[in-house]
Amino acid sequence: MSLLTVKNVGKRFGGLQALNDVNLQVEEGSVHAIIGPNGAGKSTLLNCFVGKLMPDTGSVTFDGTSLLGLKPHEINQTGVSRVFQTPEIFSDLTVFENVMISCLSKRDGAFKLNAIAALKSQNDIRNHAEEMLEDVGLLEKRNMNSSSMSRGDKRRLEMAMCLAQDPKLLLLDEPTAGMSRADTNNTIELLQEIGSSRKITKVIIEHDMHVVFSLANKISVLAQGTVIAEDSPENIKGNPKVKEAYLGEAQP
Template structure:
């Protein structure tokens, strides 16, 4: 049993069967990639894991607890953080404030009024946030407005925000989509570093094979809503079924 177990999950949108009978197990402290051609159901699967969608059938267990029927914020408080395809950060706030919010969320839970304290006297939160900024090499940008960061830095900040919550499972949805090569390589290095330094499970949905093969320890190939194969990267590379899925039946 892994840290995340997906059993017999199906999801239909009207006549379209987006996921049918998906079984997937992600081992603790591993990097697991989910790949597949467009429309394979990768994003639907991810949305089922974080509470944005509720599957029609099946179960999703995180660390022995079901996540089904919980709101995204509850699932996050259980220890799952999500990085979006386009960085979702607090654009109007400064980098430092961006980093403090998840630290507050981790310390105070989903809601705490906390109107008597002042942000600038919350030294423990400030210290933690600064530590993460330093880990991300962003300490010099702390006073910048998040929206004015470069694309690569926005991604860095978002990953940092997720990490500052010390999640047990980090979900990345095409983290390098639309990035230049240099930014992509930076992100890969950052993720490698995170994987080496922390006890964290990473699940990554990716299109870019370069990213997948430089990071993943295990790969699941999804096609037309069902997992085709699950194996180590070397074996996936030459797998006939994978080629078929990506290049078409006659390819």
């Protein structure tokens, strides 16, 4: 069954046709990678899923509901979490508080005026947040100010915040961009661990082929705003169209 369905999506920025008739089906339980050269429209496509951009044509349906016209927080509440290219966390707050916010959003929804109850007495939230930190290996750093962590740890924290919401779909926008080899491998391991213990459908947008081939079980290749190939990783490797998009035309 397809969880996320993208049909005939097009988006134009002035004279540039950023997306042209994009069709995509993300199967439930799959790890679906969207790859493509710079400027292929990967980020534009992702922004159409999360309520940041409104496509000119087409539809985006998640789990039976249309995502078009919804605000970012409404989309999140339907079960779509997002990891950013540079980790977006609450840098003034501690690691634990960061995760508690996610847990509160999961429990209380988009708004609840909970002004008199003490945070200290919200045991369900605290236990939930501790579990999540344990899962990503940050429990001993819970009282640290999140801004003073390494990039890799910030990524872990962001992941914990997404997992705390128990999403149906996790969108990862270049999760290893700008990371060292070691941090990249750590992130891959983390994503594999998460994948093995929970059934979360993932959409990964990525440059790094090492990451893509370690994680994805389906790959869509985007070039100049259109999907030029969609297949399993093995078949994508040998696809001449993909080679052409990445490396240019073969010399005769």
